[in-house]
Amino acid sequence: MRGTTLIELLTALAVAGVLLAWGGIEATRLLAAFRADAAVTQMLGAVRFARHAAAERRVTVTLCPGAADRCGRRNDWHRGALVFLDRDGNGRRDRGEEMLRRLPRLRDGERVYWRSFRNRTSLSMLPTGLTDWQNGSFLYCPPGGDARYARQLVLNAQGRIRHARDRDGDGIREDANGRPLTCP
Secondary structure, three states, rough: OOOOOOHHHHHHHHHHHHHHHHHHHHHHHHHHHHHHHHHHHHHHHHHHHHHHHHHHHHEEEEEEEEOOOOOOOOOOOHHHHHEEEEEOOOOOOOOOEEEEEEEEOOOOOOOEEEEEOOOOOOEEOOOOEOOOOOOEEEEEEHHHOOOOHOOEEEEEOOEEEEEEEOOOOOOOOOOOOOOOOOOO
16 A cells, blocks of 8 residues: 655654745745835836926926825825926925825835925926935835835936935945945
8 A cells, every 4th residue: 555654744744844934034025115115106107207297398397296176285295296387496385386196095004205405395307307406315214224125316406306226235325325225
């Protein structure tokens, strides 16, 4: 008679359990990286859209954090964002200023922080395609603030944007000064 012994069966189950656990951890890491990249890609698209719309329509276009029809506070980007024609260039959506696009809110625990020269809450793109002297950065932080999944977009005054890179290969991207990204 041929059959499987209890020891062989338990060994096979132990190996299968280890493989499933390892696969689950890797899947979780992959999902966190995908969510981080998706959130940053959404912000990148909004900045590029605002720049293009400003040049095409020959009017200042502003990107600000906020929900509904109003701009919110500096770091309310997790609640959503607005892109609108800012005819008076004040960085706030006033009556009669056309809404061009709304970005959805981020998942619970995700945050985006905007830091810029001139310390403004919003980002304004001029009809020339330049920023309103607002070089700065958008920092994405995942739930829990794990630096491995932090992402940063760096914007110069000419309106060009780039991703922060992991230049030293430690799994954490560095800011424009070469320091590892950290979440507040």
